[in-house]
Amino acid sequence: MTFELETAAHPENLKRIVIEPVTRVEGHGKVTLLLDEDNRVHQARFHIVEFRGFEKFVQGRPFWEVPVLVQRLCGICPVSHNLAACKAMDMIIGATVPVAADKLRRLMHMGQILQSHALHFFHLSAPDLLFGFDAAVGKRNIAGLAAAYPDIARQGVALRRYGQEVIRLTSGKRVHGTGVIPGGMNKNLSLDERDYLLKEIEQIIAWSQAAVELIKVIYSERPDFHNSFGFYRSSFMSLVRSDGALDLYHGGLRARDEHGQTIFDHVDYTHYWDYIHEEVKSWSYMKFPFIRARGREQGWYRVGPLARINNCDFIPTRLAEAERKIFKEFGGGSATQATLAYHWARMIEMLHAAEAIQELLHDPDLQSDDLVSSGERQLRGVGVIEAPRGTLIHHYRINEDEQIVRANLIVSTTHNNQAMNEAVRQVALQYLDGQQITEGLLNHIEVAIRAFDPCLSCATHALGKMPLEVELLDAAGTLIQRLIKDSDGRHRT
Amino acid sequence: MGAPAMSKTITIDGKNVPFQDGQTIMNAALAAGVYIPHLCHNPQFEPHGSCKLCVVSVNGRNMTSCTMPAAEDMVVANNTPELNSDRKALVQMLFVEGNHICPACEASGNCQLQAAAYYLNMLSPHYTHFYQPRAVDASHPDIFLDLNRCILCELCVRASREVDGKNVFGISGRGIGTRLVVNAASGRLGDTNFAATDKAAHVCPTGTILIKRQGYKIPIGQRTFDHKKISEVQMEPMEPDHE
Structure with a gap:
């Protein structure tokens, strides 16, 4: 590991290179590098510099409003926040969600996975993968992709559009709908709506297959390069179904270490805090979660497509399962820890989502009117799903008047915080250390970050907990006064 | 006794609108199918005149139509760019x-x-x-x-x-x-x-x-204003209660 690069021992007199903003990711972040005069890397950090505060301002709001409110965290995967929050609210109202509503939510979620994965692969990452990491900046974007590979660009747009249509017909709107309510859904899928979606699904599956083929070809052309780029080993965490299948909507938590050994399995996520803790650091608004049993230093892990494809025992749809096997066997399992293998795993998931949509559309339960239930009220609710970018945890506590009094969100990108920093440090050492720095080399760092498909706007939640240190210096640089705020909010000098 | 004859009229944006004595410009307009925007007015209750959305120009002077009784020969401007x-x-x-x-x-x-x-x-x-x-x-x-x-x-x-x-x-x-x-x-x-x-x-x-x-x-698509403008909903015979 490269933890020594998190904080330089002697930052004075080092050159500072800043990549700001990091492009082709969701949200705002920056990378800072500290280099000595020989361009040796002494410090590399990925900072999240934006600030949201949702956990604070949902306080006092009625619990049934919160799933709609918190989905505004994101314009890319609002469905994930909507669903995770509503699963927490199901628990609060003591509901056993009716079968039909559960399937409608799954359909909505698969639409979300499809559109988000398509967006990331075709719009954000394909320019790097198809043109090269140090290709001309003017070409390395979606417009360049559309000019050079019009069919691929068109398929990317069409896949995304289809996913958005699935979301619209289940939630009422393409973005920020209100279909999911505590205890179930407020509408079913009419036969007309079903037939409209069925018309295109074969084509969507075919394009998803082509996307898996595309990334497989790209990856296989230079297996050593793709396997080694920003390489490191880590633990993985994800939800899995009770039989070990890939399940992006519901299941138990499974974590495996860098050797594939189980750390915990089929854990009831409503007590996630027995297994995961969060740390705050002074230089990022994003928290650093870790697996409790392994401690702060060793406990970090990766989530998202690579974690899920590695962790599951099988994928319950035919075509995606065949691709999972190919992926796992590739180079004797050499891709399973690779940073860039996220892209491959993501496309396998997109194929799974397309297949799952087809399967669900043929299910007559989607036309049922039995859509809502409720039961015995509780004051605490936890909802966890696998969002496109990884495990998403929503945790709420309400008072007797049904207002939120506490909220904790651990967002997919937050889980990957340490992992993204590790990837940045690895790439900095592999490609930048001692080199003449060029834009193309700096893009290598962004490529490593992009592999995780981070959503930085979702991930920044360290309100009031971030430790801060303020120093007052005189003109000569002599320290006059220092004020430190610790993560528990206490001040000291 | 039958309903009193409404021989008296005002004009709103050039249209003749009949009224009964004591009827406000707003109520006469609503009865005649002329929409004047309003928020604090609800025909089920006494007029209030606080939101001022229903202000119209009566013979050149701005008046709150929900509280102003109609009077013969009033020339009312309502749906104008200025208002x-x-x-x-x-x-x-x-x-x-x-x-x-x-x-x-x-x-x-x-x-x-x-x-x-x-x-x-x-x-x-x-x-x-x-x-x-x-x-x-x-x-x-x-x-x-x-x-x-x-x-x-x-x-x-x-x-x-x-x-x-x-x-x-x-x-x-x-x-x-x-x-x-x-x-x-x-x-x-x-x-x-x-x-x-x-x-x-x-x-x-x-x-x-x-x-x-x-x-x-209520799903999106079935809400009050998903397919109707407020000018249509508030012109319906009995304004619905708002859940």
Whole structure:
């Protein structure tokens, strides 16, 4: 590991290179590098510099409003926040969600996975993968992709559009709908709506297959390069179904270490805090979660497509399962820890989502009117799903008047915080250390970050907990006064 | 006795509109199918004249049409660019004075303030938000009271007084500090005899008075204003209660 690069021992007199903003990711972040005069890397950090505060301002709001409110965290995967929050609210109202509503939510979620994965692969990452990491900046974007590979660009747009249509017909709107309510859904899928979606699904599956083929070809052309780029080993965490299948909507938590050994399995996520803790650091608004049993230093892990494809025992749809096997066997399992293998795993998931949509559309339960239930009220609710970018945890506590009094969100990108920093440090050492720095080399760092498909706007939640240190210096640089705020909010000098 | 003959008329935007003695310009217009934008007016209650959206030009002078009795030969201008521009500014001021977070509000799609904004082609709040801290009262088992969204129309005050006979609500304070208050020593709704079945629980034009646990149950596409403009909904024979 490269933890020594998190904080330089002697930052004075080092050159500072800043990549700001990091492009082709969701949200705002920056990378800072500290280099000595020989361009040796002494410090590399990925900072999240934006600030949201949702956990604070949902306080006092009625619990049934919160799933709609918190989905505004994101314009890319609002469905994930909507669903995770509503699963927490199901628990609060003591509901056993009716079968039909559960399937409608799954359909909505698969639409979300499809559109988000398509967006990331075709719009954000394909320019790097198809043109090269140090290709001309003017070409390395979606417009360049559309000019050079019009069919691929068109398929990317069409896949995304289809996913958005699935979301619209289940939630009422393409973005920020209100279909999911505590205890179930407020509408079913009419036969007309079903037939409209069925018309295109074969084509969507075919394009998803082509996307898996595309990334497989790209990856296989230079297996050593793709396997080694920003390489490191880590633990993985994800939800899995009770039989070990890939399940992006519901299941138990499974974590495996860098050797594939189980750390915990089929854990009831409503007590996630027995297994995961969060740390705050002074230089990022994003928290650093870790697996409790392994401690702060060793406990970090990766989530998202690579974690899920590695962790599951099988994928319950035919075509995606065949691709999972190919992926796992590739180079004797050499891709399973690779940073860039996220892209491959993501496309396998997109194929799974397309297949799952087809399967669900043929299910007559989607036309049922039995859509809502409720039961015995509780004051605490936890909802966890696998969002496109990884495990998403929503945790709420309400008072007797049904207002939120506490909220904790651990967002997919937050889980990957340490992992993204590790990837940045690895790439900095592999490609930048001692080199003449060029834009193309700096893009290598962004490529490593992009592999995780981070959503930085979702991930920044360290309100009031971030430790801060303020120093007052005189003109000569002599320290006059220092004020430190610790993560528990206490001040000291 | 039959209905009194309505031989007297006014003109609104050039159209002859008959009226009975004592009838306001607003009610005469509504009866004749002429829409005048309004928020605090509801034909079920006595006029209030506070929102000023219904201001029209009567023989060249601006008057509140919901309180002004019609009189023979009045020449009324209503649907003019000038008046609609003033109305839009009034709605924009309501938006910045309160905290109207439409994207997460469960009244979205059923909200008259939002519908009026759409009708008047309001594309942004235009003015600087006040971001006033406004109280939320969740103490009642069945009702959630969110003053962030209150536009001081007094419809709940009138409904509670005139229909429910309870006087649960009142208005207190002055100027920017004016606010809806609850008639209980504690000031809490949970300490009143207010009930979810009361008329006052169903007349709020915005999302201030909400029946608990009902939010978002009506799918997008089936809400009051999803397919109809406020000018159509408010012209219907009996304005619906607003859940």
